[in-house]
Amino acid sequence: MSIAENVAQVRERIAAAARRAHRHPEEITLMAVSKMVEPARIRQGHEAGLRVFGENRVQEFADKVGSVKALDGCDWHLIGHLQSNKASKAAELFHGVDSIDSLRLAEKLNAAATGLRRKLQTLLEINIGGEAAKSGLAPDSQELASILRAAPTLQALQIRGLMALPPFTDNPEGARPYFRKMRQLRDAIADRKFPSVTMETLSIGMSHDFEIAIEEGSTCVRVGTAIFGERPQP
Ligand SMILES: *Cc1c(COP(=O)(O)O)cnc(C)c1O
Secondary structure: OOHHHHHHHHHHHHHHHHHHHHOOHOOEEEEEOOOOEEEEEHHHHHHHOOOOOEEEOHHHHHHHHHHOOOOOOOEEEEEOOOHHHHHHHHEEEEEEEEOOHHHHHHHHHHHHHHHOOOOOOEEEOOOOOOOOOOOOOOOOOOHHHHHHHHHHHHHOEEEEEEEEEOOOOOOHHHHHHHHHHHHHHHHHHHHOOOOOOOEEEEOOOOOOOOOHHHHOOOOEEEOOOHHHHHOOOO
16 A cells, blocks of 8 residues: 555544544644655655644654755654753754653753754653563652652743553553543643643654554544564664
């Protein structure tokens, strides 16, 4: 199937999942994950109407940005772990960083974006399965609370919600309890009304489980394989 056909099919599945959950499909952003995807195929995705893209690595995007920056109206987000020594490069290249996982990184990004007179859309990444191999903030951590409290001083960052990658299970239903916990955490943080923080975005759901994520309240699904096909192994 072509990329355009894949995009159409993913959009239909998003709409069907939204209807099942009595939600409006327009509430859900389709982020196309274009890591390891070459610019010509990204361009095909753009022609099929994709406008929000997720990349995993600063260096990979730095290498291809020249070939994709002419595409109209695109929003590029970093969704992979960011080392603080690459914060200034990330602030320069991306519109959003969805993988903030420490106060130190938030401060570095804020300083870099301030220097560039840019505003960055950001999400806080939560390690919802408590997995040692994954980055992200523990849901009940002091570190998470510190970032939320520091938001008014992080003036170049718009903290807009949470992102998570639950433990992988063959059966996508295995992700449901983690998605539900993410929704509850998002709502609990929103209730506390931290100044300069909104919780409008809940970025959960990937190719094999995005419908379940939508049923559980996702507002942004990050879909790679179902749009661009299997990735080559790095
Ligand atoms: C690769 C990746 C995705 C997309 O995964 P697919 O299974 O290909 O849809 C989503 N989110 C993050 C953080 C990723 O690294």
